[in-house]
Amino acid sequence: MTLKPADAKLLRAALGRRSRTELRRLFKLARAHPDKTLLAAALPPRRTATKPKGDPLVRELEQTLKPIMGPAQEKADLLIEHIVKKYKRKLAYEPRGLADATRQLRTKFSDDQISAGAKSLVMHLSKLYGGSDGVV
Numbered sequence: 001m002t003l004k005p006a007d008a009k010l011l012r013a014a015l016g017r018r019s020r021t022e023l024r025r026l027f028k029l030a031r032a033h034p035d036k037t038l039l040a041a042a043l044p045p046r047r048t049a050t051k052p053k054g055d056p057l058v059r060e061l062e063q064t065l066k067p068i069m070g071p072a073q074e075k076a077d078l079l080i081e082h083i084v085k086k087y088k089r090k091l092a093y094e095p096r097g098l099a100d101a102t103r104q105l106r107t108k109f110s111d112d113q114i115s116a117g118a119k120s121l122v123m124h125l126s127k128l129y130g131g132s133d134g135v136v
Contacts, residue, residue: 057111058099064118065098068125076101082124083109083117 003011015023030038065075076095083105084091091108095101105114 055099055102057114058102060115061098061102061118064115064122067122072097078125079114079118079121080105082121083114086117086120087113 015026018026061079062072065079068075068078073096076098079098080091080093080095080101083089087109089108091104093101093104095104102114109117
């Protein structure tokens with residue numbers, strides 16, 4: 001069996017100036033392993049797009065509200081209720097989590113007010129429930 005001239009040219013270009021022993025090792029590898037394995041070893045891994053960093057206020061709220069035991073939705077509900085009482089405003093928000101609560105609260109309050117509200121919530125709950133490691 002002979003190679004077509006185009007295939008021979010492609011083979012020469014791909015293998016470059018390798019010695020005969022290196023070529024034998026390459027051909028032996030090609031015979032021993034399936035194409036998928038060889039391509040995975042030869043080609044660089046695909047880069048996945050880096051995830052954009054989240055909102056810094058949301059990360060701060062997560063850290064501040066970490067002592068409160070419970071899902072993020074309950075923490076968000078507690079935060080909204082506390083901020084409503086603290087600033088004496090009527091809000092009809094039903095957040096699905098801290099990020100959603102932050103988005104909704106930003107329409108009426110500044111980031112500093114939201115952050116202060118989260119800190120005062122944790123302080124309030126620690127006073128109510130004895131200041132243990134887990135607040136609620």
